[in-house]
Amino acid sequence: MTDSAKPTLMVVDGHSLAYRAFFALPVENFTTKDNQHTNAIYGFLSMFVNLIKAEKPTHLAVAFDTSRHSFRTDVYPEYKATRSETPQEFRGQIPLLQDCLAAMSVPVLTKEGIEADDILATLATQGAQQGYDVLVVSGDRDTIQLVTDDVTLLYPSVQGVSQLKRYDPVTVQDRYGVRPEQYPDIAALVGETSDNLPGVPKVGEKTAVKWLTQFGSLDELLERAEEIKGVVGGNLREHLEDVRRNRRLNRLLTDVELPVAPADLVVAPIDAQGVRDIFARLEFRTLLPRVFEAVGAGEVADDPASAVVLPQPVELAAAEFATWVEAQEGEVALRITTQGGAPTRVGAATGTEVREIDWSEAAADSLRGWLESDSPKVLHDAKPQVKALLGAGIRLAGLAYDTSLAGWLLRPSFPDKTLVDLVERYLGEKLPQADPSQLVPETEGATPSQEAWFALRVAAALREDIPESVARVLTEIELPTLLTLADMEVAGVAVSHDVLSGFSGELATRADGLAQDAFALVGREFNLGSPKQLQEVLFDDLQLPKTRKTKTGYSTDAAVLADLQESNPHPFLGLLLQHREATKLRQIIESLDTAIRDDHRVHTTYVQTGSQTGRLSSTDPNLQNIPVRTEESRRIRSAFQVGDGYEALLTADYSQIEMRIMAHLSGDEGLIEAFNSGEDLHRFVGARVFGVEPSDVTAAMRTKVKAMSYGLVYGLSAFGLSKQLRIEQSEAKQLMVEYFARFGAVRDYLRASVLKAKEVGYTETIFGRRRPFPDLSSPNRVLRENAERAALNAPIQGSAADIMKIALFHIHDDLRSEGLASRVLLQIHDELVVEVAPGEWDAAERIVRSRMGDAAELSVPLDVQVGRGQDWNEAAH
DNA sequence: ATGTAGACGTA
């Protein structure tokens, strides 16, 4: 019925609709891993994008209440007073919802002391006067009064938030029996319980409509109230003032002063990256394409790129290509495409020109000199390219910049690691990509040299944004580490298939036996590996008490099973735990075994941008989580063996590096003394905390202070400590008090460090690596406290990561520069595994000890433990 | 085929 020539203004009551969504959607399904509830946000946005898609408004705004206080509460303090407190879980979602809307370029309107519906009423009135078709979207019945021929109300039906009922003057008349502008008269007579506005007793909608029809208007009715007979007549006469008050309060303001007019609310292009970022944080996946679809691809603000003119690649012969790159004065960007780990093409770029060639023997020969020279080169994600060159016998040097690492250092929390992402974020352009789903792509992807050209420009943009200290972390730590990691990945580590498969067979037999015993106990067979089926068995068949709740049911993890075993001993529990252990070990062994390559070695990939703190991560397979805790699991480590042509494995690990960093950063004299005394740390701390001689520290005391010390680094609470140690919360609290009485500077440092982070918005390691923490000032308590713990940990874990990286590449470089064949194979956060060539043990040990010990100048020594063996397990002692 | 939840391995 809308006149397509007229613009459509849609105004939405964000508060009331989000509130309905909050109750409509089960919170279990809408909680992020950080425990942020998102049901109201999701429900609102879901409905919102449907609306935009269906109604295609040309102008758009969402209004929110500021607080419960408004001019209505000034007039009538009891207004809405009976409403229960809006839950914190709901209120916390509103700022995030507003962030989403901001990213979608939707104006968010609020005004102190004014309710959202008054803003709606004002805009609707103005819009209708100015020739718009107006759509009011609200869950508050009072907005019915706004309906006219030009103003339509969309009101959520009882079925749910996604169903909106459309009210025009005819529908209102049909449903309520009065014209829209009379609806407040009915509401005034009937009253509104939810707003704590009592009406006339015994008067409902029917009576109210009858009276209004009979008298023509509310004023007339109140004037001639004497004419109404019976009990209700009496009631009306007794409540005249209430009705007048109700009518005053339910009249929406149409003259609120706003900073915007309808014309200012024209639909704007969305901030595509901003929407991606916040949706990623809220863990919305399916919503993203819906938003983009609703706003229409043409409306997305990341388009202007098509206007960028790409330099056209010039294909050269190998010798000419080498001459060209060698002739360049400044940095040259480089992009080596690979297939199966071998180079296929090479592209090079300066700011204005691009050149490329196919990879070939001739190309390798011509380019070797330049590639191995110090001439500065800029790459995006250099490591796989460095590895491909190593495979071709070329060792890349002169690595001046890696845009992937730089992007990560600047924003470690964002997953935009591809060049496409960086081009979009830092250049606001689109890197042309061929559609991989099409055999004959409609759009040409960028060529290698064009990608290099983009990388060079991204590097320039990143250099603008990156603070000095972070830039130094890139050039002085990350880039040399990258080259070291490439060598480590290429080297791999020898793993014995025979050791693994023997163990795997044993475990399989054992797991089978345990499963059969368990089935016999329960009286039926089921899948022990299914948490769902397991719950039935534990809580229905065996009638064990319910445990800790999870999103989908009750937990069956090892900790709660151990608790259950204590409170309700049952032989099934023991079998289950043993079965879990056996199958877990077997699964680790299997995945390791399938990762063994033809050279009998396992080649992991270190993800240098894989953490937010500066640590590495390891994938395909992950060699940083090989079991070690139990005697049995260490058999897996004995499968990691010294390779052919080498003499021994050397392991070197930092002892208590995080506590040492804490001692250094806090300057706590007690802790510094502990490390300088040479005494066992936990014994020393235990002696101080419990006021006994170090020799009198019992095992129990040591366990307690050890847990406390480690917990400190993670922001542990008395609650967490009591749980971990299985002691009373009061005792944990007391332990913390005693601990801090002796080591107070530690607490002072931790407090000050979080406070500083809140002030500047980021944390910093000893070497200047930064991690942003926007959530430290979040009004949402869960988000804020999570951020506080992470912020407390980040400088400590991050500094340890920095120190290890520095030691790692120095060891790597020293081994090479001394012409040794020994090589570093693995890094497990605070441990290195080195494969030592015959006759090189002493040299290797010397280099490892000195480089690890001297990696940083702290106020306490960096202690390094070195072990030697034929396999990883043996070398660990 | 792809994604999520629960569980669990490491520092």
Add this chain to the structure above:
DNA sequence: CGTACGTCTACATG
């Protein structure tokens, strides 16, 4: 209600 990771299985989606 302790930080940082990766990977497996089962199971629910498409």
